[in-house]
Amino acid sequence: MENEIENTIYNLETEIYTYECLSKFRKSLLDSIIKSLNIPPGSNGLDAGCGIGSVTKLLAETVGENGKIIGLDISKDFIQYAKNNNQTKNIQFKEGDINSLHFNDNSFDWLWSADTVWPGPKELGYPAEDPLPIIEEFYRVIKPGGFVLILFWSSQKLLAGYPLLEARLNTTSSATAPFTKGMKPTNHILNGKYWLEKAGFKDILVKTYLGDIIAPLSENDRKALNILFQMFWGESESEVAEIDWKNFKRLCDPNSDGYILNNQHYYGFYTYTLFKGVK
Helix, strand or coil, X not given: CHHHHHHHHXXXXXXXXXXXXXXXXXXXXXXHHHHHCCCCCCCEEEEEXXXXXXXXXXXXXXXXXXXXXXXXXXXXXXXXXXXXXXXXXXXXXXXXXXXXXXXXXCCEEEEEEECCCCECCHHHCCCECCCHHHHHHHHHHEEEEEEEEEEEEEEEECCCCCHHHHHHHCCCHHHHCCCCCCCCHHXXXXXXXXXXXXXXXXXXXXXXXXEEEECCCCHHHXXXXXXXXXXXXXXXXXXXXXXXXXXXXXXXXXCCCCCHHHCCCCEEEEEEEEEEEEC
């Protein structure tokens, strides 16, 4: 029992550490995205799937002291962390499930949801395999004339000089997760325009934003990239050729002489794709 508690604490600390690193890593891009959206000052918004609240805080700065943001997440631990670390006067953090929002119809001027509506098996921790009921729930709680903003990490190029290796690594199950064999093509994140149309949204806008990763890298950038290397490809050994796995380890292991992040000319990028719809 004691070991189980220790493992739970360790896993939570590791998960929060990951969120912290990645939040700092992508802050500049997400901040520029938010500023480009002309979210009205003084408006009332919902951050659906707020995680540890880092982006909620950026949204709160955008609406100003006369606005109000509710940050919602299914994890009580994330909500507690958000309250302890990202609370401001115009933010309320609440525990809740995006599949069933406990808010009245027409409650919000807008709704933001970043890296949350990932279609995938619920038993693996994803909110739903079919995203449409979630998008319909978003539609319900937005006021007429209000808008939804759904955002996903949509691509990356991290192994400059090794395009064939990166392409092969990107065919593995961990790289394409949570999309798996047998899932409907319409449930892939890049079909977000379809989801919004089916849910009743109009005036739909789709835009992809790019974040540059340029050496010299900060300590946090290096930590975040190491997390991403493992997240995308760290479990891929059984799905790639032996030589590809050896090259991956050579390039992505911080203890390797060929560690790619030690390249003083390193460059990579990642993208976020935004889907906006008006009720």
